[in-house]
Amino acid sequence: MKAEIITIGDEILIGQIIDTNSAYLGAELTRLGFEVQRLQSIPDRHEAIIFALNNIFKDTDLVILTGGLGPTRDDITKQSLLTFFGGKMILDPTAADHIRKLLKSRHVRLYERNIRQAEVPDSCQVLANHSGSAPGMMFRKHDKIFVSLPGVPFEMKDIFEHELLPVLQREFILPLRKHRTLLLEGVPESLAAEKLSQWEEQLPDSMNLAYLPSVGILRLRISISGDNEDYLNEKLNKATKELNQLFGSQRIFGEGTDTLQEIIGRLLVKEGASLSTAESCTGGTIAQMITSVPGASEYFAGSVIAYSNEIKIKQLGVAEADLKNYGAVSKGVVEQMATGVRARYQTDYAIATSGIAGPGGGSSEKPVGTTWIAISSKDTLVSAKFLFGDHRERNITRASITALNMLRIQLMRLR
Amino acid sequence: MKAEIITIGDEILIGQIIDTNSAYLGAELTRLGFEVQRLQSIPDRHEAIIFALNNIFKDTDLVILTGGLGPTRDDITKQSLLTFFGGKMILDPTAADHIRKLLKSRHVRLYERNIRQAEVPDSCQVLANHSGSAPGMMFRKHDKIFVSLPGVPFEMKDIFEHELLPVLQREFILPLRKHRTLLLEGVPESLAAEKLSQWEEQLPDSMNLAYLPSVGILRLRISISGDNEDYLNEKLNKATKELNQLFGSQRIFGEGTDTLQEIIGRLLVKEGASLSTAESCTGGTIAQMITSVPGASEYFAGSVIAYSNEIKIKQLGVAEADLKNYGAVSKGVVEQMATGVRARYQTDYAIATSGIAGPGGGSSEKPVGTTWIAISSKDTLVSAKFLFGDHRERNITRASITALNMLRIQLMRLR
Numbered sequence: 130m131k132a133e134i135i136t137i138g139d140e141i142l143i144g145q146i147i148d149t150n151s152a153y154l155g156a157e158l159t160r161l162g163f164e165v166q167r168l169q170s171i172p173d174r175h176e177a178i179i180f181a182l183n184n185i186f187k188d189t190d191l192v193i194l195t196g197g198l199g200p201t202r203d204d205i206t207k208q209s210l211l212t213f214f215g216g217k218m219i220l221d222p223t224a225a226d227h228i229r230k231l232l233k234s235r236h237v238r239l240y241e242r243n244i245r246q247a248e249v250p251d252s253c254q255v256l257a258n259h260s261g262s263a264p265g266m267m268f269r270k271h272d273k274i275f276v277s278l279p280g281v282p283f284e285m286k287d288i289f290e291h292e293l294l295p296v297l298q299r300e301f302i303l304p305l306r307k308h309r310t311l312l313l314e315g316v317p318e319s320l321a322a323e324k325l326s327q328w329e330e331q332l333p334d335s336m337n338l339a340y341l342p343s344v345g346i347l348r349l350r351i352s353i354s355g356d357n358e359d360y361l362n363e364k365l366n367k368a369t370k371e372l373n374q375l376f377g378s379q380r381i382f383g384e385g386t387d388t389l390q391e392i393i394g395r396l397l398v399k400e401g402a403s404l405s406t407a408e409s410c411t412g413g414t415i416a417q418m419i420t421s422v423p424g425a426s427e428y429f430a431g432s433v434i435a436y437s438n439e440i441k442i443k444q445l446g447v448a449e450a451d452l453k454n455y456g457a458v459s460k461g462v463v464e465q466m467a468t469g470v471r472a473r474y475q476t477d478y479a480i481a482t483s484g485i486a487g488p489g490g491g492s493s494e495k496p497v498g499t500t501w502i503a504i505s506s507k508d509t510l511v512s513a514k515f516l517f518g519d520h521r522e523r524n525i526t527r528a529s530i531t532a533l534n535m536l537r538i539q540l541m542r543l544r
Numbered sequence: 545m546k547a548e549i550i551t552i553g554d555e556i557l558i559g560q561i562i563d564t565n566s567a568y569l570g571a572e573l574t575r576l577g578f579e580v581q582r583l584q585s586i587p588d589r590h591e592a593i594i595f596a597l598n599n600i601f602k603d604t605d606l607v608i609l610t611g612g613l614g615p616t617r618d619d620i621t622k623q624s625l626l627t628f629f630g631g632k633m634i635l636d637p638t639a640a641d642h643i644r645k646l647l648k649s650r651h652v653r654l655y656e657r658n659i660r661q662a663e664v665p666d667s668c669q670v671l672a673n674h675s676g677s678a679p680g681m682m683f684r685k686h687d688k689i690f691v692s693l694p695g696v697p698f699e700m701k702d703i704f705e706h707e708l709l710p711v712l713q714r715e716f717i718l719p720l721r722k723h724r725t726l727l728l729e730g731v732p733e734s735l736a737a738e739k740l741s742q743w744e745e746q747l748p749d750s751m752n753l754a755y756l757p758s759v760g761i762l763r764l765r766i767s768i769s770g771d772n773e774d775y776l777n778e779k780l781n782k783a784t785k786e787l788n789q790l791f792g793s794q795r796i797f798g799e800g801t802d803t804l805q806e807i808i809g810r811l812l813v814k815e816g817a818s819l820s821t822a823e824s825c826t827g828g829t830i831a832q833m834i835t836s837v838p839g840a841s842e843y844f845a846g847s848v849i850a851y852s853n854e855i856k857i858k859q860l861g862v863a864e865a866d867l868k869n870y871g872a873v874s875k876g877v878v879e880q881m882a883t884g885v886r887a888r889y890q891t892d893y894a895i896a897t898s899g900i901a902g903p904g905g906g907s908s909e910k911p912v913g914t915t916w917i918a919i920s921s922k923d924t925l926v927s928a929k930f931l932f933g934d935h936r937e938r939n940i941t942r943a944s945i946t947a948l949n950m951l952r953i954q955l956m957r958l959r
Contacts, residue, residue: 140756142580144571145725145765147564151585156559165557166592170566170583177581184599201737201755235913236931240734260935281757283935341560406849412835413828416849420827423903423936425851431859432849434821434831440846440889444859474855488838521838 130190130301132163135181137197137206138280141170150195150285157289162303162354163191173197178209182275190273190301196280198263200242207248210277214268216252220244224255224264231262253277256292260284265292274300307361310341310350311372312383314534318342321349324375336364344523345530379543382534389533390418396540397428402477404536406432407445407470409457410484410500414529430474435466445469458483458495464512467505478539479505480532487521498524502532504539511539545605545716547578550596552612552621553695556585565610565700572704577718577769578606588612593624597690605688605716611695613661613678622663625692629683631667635659639670639679646677668692671707675699680707689715722776725756725765726787727798729949733757736764739790751779759938760945794958797949804948805833811955812843817892819951821847822860822885824872825899825915829944845889850881860884873898873910879927882920893954894920895947899930901939913939917947919954926954 134154141148151168158165166186171177173196185192197206211218224247232239246262249255256265256276261284268275276293278285297303313321318340329338335355341348351368353361373381383392397404406415416432419425433444438457441447446469451461463483471479484500491497497519503512515531517524537543549569556563566583573580581601586592588611600607612621626633639662647654661677664670671680671691676699683690691708693700712718728736733755744753750770756763766783770776788796798807812819821830831847834840848859853872856862861884866876878898886894899915906912912934918927930946932939952958 139754140765141567142570142583143574143723144567144569144580145756145763147562147567148583149562152556152559152562154559155557159558165559166587168557168563168583168585172581199755199757200734234911235933237732238735240738242737243734283938339560408828408831411832412840412844413823413831413847413849414835416823416828417826417832420829420849420851420901421937421940425827426905429827429851431851431855432828432847433859434828434835434847434849436835436841436844436846444846444848444888473859486835522836525836 130163130303131186131188132158132165132191132193133185133189134158134165134168135192135194136168136170136280137173137178137194138170139172141196142172150280150282153282153286154193154195154289157294158191158193160306160308161294161297162306163301173205175205175209175212178206179213182209182213185273191297192273192275194275194277195285198246198277198279199281200240200246200262206277207250210253210266210268211250214250214252214270214275216250218248219251221247221249221255221264223257224249227257227264228262256288256296258284258288259291260287264288267293267296304354305356305358305361306352306354307358307365308350308352309365309369310348310385311369311381312385312387313347313349313376313380314345314382314389314530316347316376316380318347321347321376328371328375332368333364336368345527378541379534379538382537388418388422389530389537390422393419393533393537393540394422394425394428396537397478400477400540402540403428403430403475404478404480405430405470405474405476407466407479407481408432408434409436409441409466409482410486411482411525411529411532412436412486414525415480415482415532418529418533430476433466433470433473441466445473456495458485458499458501460501460512460514463501463503464505464510467503467512468510471505477506478536480536481505482528482532484515484517484524484528486524486528487519500524500528500531502528502535504532504535506539509539511535545578545718546601546603547573547580547606547608548582548584548600548604549573549580550607550609551583551585551695552588552593552609553585554587556611557587565695565697568697568701569608569610569704573606573608574721574723576709576712577721578716588620590620590624590627593621594628597624597628600688606712607688607690609690609692610700613692613694621692622665625668625681625683626665629665629667629685629690631665633663634666636662636664636670636679638672639664642672642679643677671703671711673699673703674706675702679703682708682711719769720771720773720776721767721769722773722780723765723767724780724784725763725800726784726796727800727802728762728764728791728795729760729797729804729945731762731791731795733762736762736791740764740787743786743790747783748779751783760942793956794949794953797952803833803837804945804952805837808834808948808952808955809837809840809843811952812893815892815955817955818843818845818890819893819895820845820885820889820891822881822894822896823847823849824851824856824881824897825901826897826940826944826947827851827901829940830895830897830947833944833948845891848885848889856881860888871910873900873914873916875916875927875929878916878918879920879925882918882927883925886920892921893951895951896920897943897947899932899939899943901943902934902936915939915943915946917943917950919947919950921954924954926950 487497902912
C-alpha cells in the first residue's frame with residue numbers, strides 16, 4: 130500500500146514554520162505498513178491544490194492533505210476539494226453543534242466564520258475533530274482515499290488517531306508489521322551502533338533496527354514483518370530481552386511512548402512517596418516536565434528554582450563558605466541543595482541540579498556543559514558530575530533527562 | 545522568479561527526521577525575492593529522482609535539491625544527476641584535494657569512498673563545501689538552474705551562503721519582496737480576522753496579510769512586493785502603525801523572531817530590576833522560559849514552584865484561612881503568592897500563577913482552565929482571572945504566555 134502526504138500553506142514554503150506534521154504522518158503511516166512515496170508542500174492557492182490533486186501517482190492508495198482549514202482561509206482549500214471531488218457545500222450539523230459547544234466551553238465569542246468551518250462538501254465523510262473546530266474530511270476517487278486534515282498539529286493528530294486510524298485499518302489490507310521501541314538514556318548513537326554491530330548482523334531479513342536519536346534520549350526501534358502474530362511477538366520479545374542484557378535496566382528506562390516523568394510518577398504513587406526539586410541550571414525544566422503529567426499534584430510538592438547564590442543560601446541552606454570555596458557548580462553545593470529542599474519541602478525524594486548551561490560562565494576548569502546532579506532520599510544521597518556540550522538549550526534538556534533517570538534508578542533500587 | 549526545493553532521503557519520508565533544510569531554503573529564497581512554489585521530499589531511488597527532475601514546473605527558474613550525497617549513498621543521487629544532465633563522471637581535483645586536507649585535519653583515516661565524493665558529472669559547476677566533504681553541484685538545463693547540495697544542515701547552509709548566494713544574485717533579476725510579522729498575545733485568530741476584515745479589503749494588490757496562529761500567540765505577517773525599497777518600507781511602516789492602532793501595544797508585544805522572555809529580559813536589564821516567580825498551575829514553565837534566555841541570571845533570582853498548599857503557606861506566606869475559604873485558585877491567594885515570593889526572594893518584580901490545568905480538579909464554579917495570574921512590583925499589585933480551555937498542556941502554555949505579557953505591560957508602564 131502506497132501513500133502520499135501534501136501539506137498546504139504558504140507559511141511552510143516561505144520557511145516561517147517547520148513542517149512537523151509530515152514527519153508525524155510519515156512515521157505513523159510507515160508504522161502501519163504504508164510506503165510513503167512523496168511528501169509535498171504547496172501554497173494555499175486553488176490552482177496549486179487542484180494541480181497537486183490531479184498529479185497524484187497512479188499507484189498511490191492513500192493521500193493525506195493537512196493545512197488550509199483555519200477560520201481565516203477555509204474557503205480556498207474547501208472550494209478546491211469541492212471542485213475536485215464534486216458535490217455541493219453543506220453545513221454538517223454535528224460539526225456545527227460541536228463548534229458551538231467548543232467555543233462556549235472556551236468562553237470565546239462565536240462568529241459567523243466559526244460556524245462556516247462546519248461547512249463541508251457533501252461528497253465527503255466527516256472525521257470529527259474533538260480538539261478543535263475544523264473537521265477532517267475523507268473522499269474517495271479513482272480507487273484512492275483522500276483525507277483532508279487541519280494543520281494545527283494537535284488537532285491533526287487527534288483526528289488521525291481517533292477517527293482516521295480505525296478507517297485505515299478497516300479499508301486497507303496492510304502487511305503484518307510489528308514494532309517495538311526501547312528508550313535509552315545516556316547512550317550516544319555511535320556507542321550504541323558499536324555495541325550492536327554484531328547483534329545487528331545476525332538479525333533475520335524480516336527484522337530491522339532503526340536508531341532514532343534525540344537530545345538525551347536514544348530510541349531503538351525493532352521492526353519485523355511476517356504473517357503470524359504470535360511468532361512476531363515472540364521474536365520481538367527475544368530481541369528486547371537481548372537488548373536489555375546488552376544495555377542494562379539503568380540505561381533502558383522504558384518502551385514506546387513512555388516518558389521518564391510518567392514512569393517516575395507511577396513509581397512515586399506506588400511507594401506513596403513525595404518529590405521536590407531544587408534547580409539551578411535547569412531553571413524549572415524538571416518541575417515543568419514533572420507537572421506536565423496529569424495528577425502530578427498527588428506526589429509533587431514543589432520546587433525552589435535557585436538561580437542566584439542568595440536563594441541557594443537563604444532558601445536551601447547551602448553553606449556560603451562552600452559556594453565561595455568550591456563554586457555553585459560543585460558536589461558539595463548540589464548535595465546541600467538536594468538535602469535542603471527535601472528538608473524544607475518535607476518530601477521523601479529530592480532532585481537538585483547545578484551546572485553551566487552556557488554560552489557564558491565557563492572556564493578551563495569548569496567548561497560550559499559541566500553539570501552536577503544530586504538525588505536525596507531518606508537513606509541515600511547520590512551525586513554525579515556530567516560534561517554535556519556547548520549548546521545552552523541541549524545542556525538544559527540533557528541535565529533534566531539525566532536527573533529524572535537518576536531518580537528512576539533510585540526509585541527502582543537499581544543501584 | 546520561481547523556485548522549487550526537493551529533499552532526497554528515505555529518513556524524511558518515514559518521519560525519522562524532520563526536514564529543517566527546506567524551511568531554511570524556503571526562508572532564504574523568499575528573502576531574496578523568489579516565490580517558492582513547491583517543496584517535495586522523495587526517496588533516494590534513481591527512478592524517484594529522475595521522475596522529480598522530469599516534472600519540475602515549466603515556470604520554475606531555480607531548483608535546489610538537498611541530500612543523497614553522503615559517503616554511503618553518494619552513487620544513486622550523482623548517477624541520477626549524470627543521467628539527467630548528461631556528461632561523464634570526473635574527479636574534481638580541487639574537491640579531492642580539499643577532502644584529503646579536511647580528513648587529515650580531523651585525524652580521520654582516508655578511505656577510497658571519501659575521495660569518490662569528489663567525483664562529479666563534468667556537466668556541472670562545482671560549489672565548494674568548506675565545512676564538509678561532499679561538494680555542491682550546479683547544472684543548467686531548459687533555461688533553469690539546478691543545484692544539488694548535501695543534506696547535512698550546516699554543510700548545506702555553508703555552501704548556500706558562501707558559494708550559491710553570489711551566483712543567484714548575479715544570475716537572477718529578483719523582485720523586491722519584504723515581510724513584517726507582528727506578534728500578538730491574547731487575540732484569537734477569529735477575533736483578529738473580524739477586526740481586520742475592513743482593513744484587509746483596502747490593501748493594495750501588492751500587499752497581503754497572513755494569519756499564523758499558535759497556542760497563546762497569533763502572528764500577523766504582512767508581505768509586499770515592488771521595486772522601490774524605500775517605498776515598500778514606508779508601506780510596511782504605515783501598515784504596522786495601523787495594526788498597532790487597531791490592536792494596541794498591550795496586545796502587540798513584538799515583531800519577527802522576538803520572544804516575550806527576551807523582551808522581558810531586555811526591559812529588566814534596562815531598568816536594573818530583578819524578577820522571581822511563584823508558580824502553581826504553570827509548574828515551572830515560566831521559570832523555564834525565562835531561563836532559556838542566555839544571561840537570564842543577570843535579572844532572574846529564582847522561583848517557588850508551589851504545587852501543594854503547604855508550600856504556598858510555608859514558603860510564600862499565603863494565609864491558611866484564605867486557602868480554606870476561597871481555594872487555591874482565587875484572587876487573594878495568587879496575590880499573596882506574588883507578594884510573598886517578591887518579599888522572600890527580594891526582587892523588584894514577581895509573577896504568580898494559580899489555576900486548574902486539568903484534566904481533573906474542575907468544578908461547575910471553577911471549571912478546568914480557570915486561572916488567576918498576579919504581577920507584584922514595588923508600587924503595584926495587579927491580578928486577573930482567565931478562562932482558558934480544557935487541555936492541560938495548552939492551559940499551561942497559555943497561562944505562562946499571558947503571565948509574561950502581563951509583566952511586560954507592567955514593565956512598559958502600558959497600564
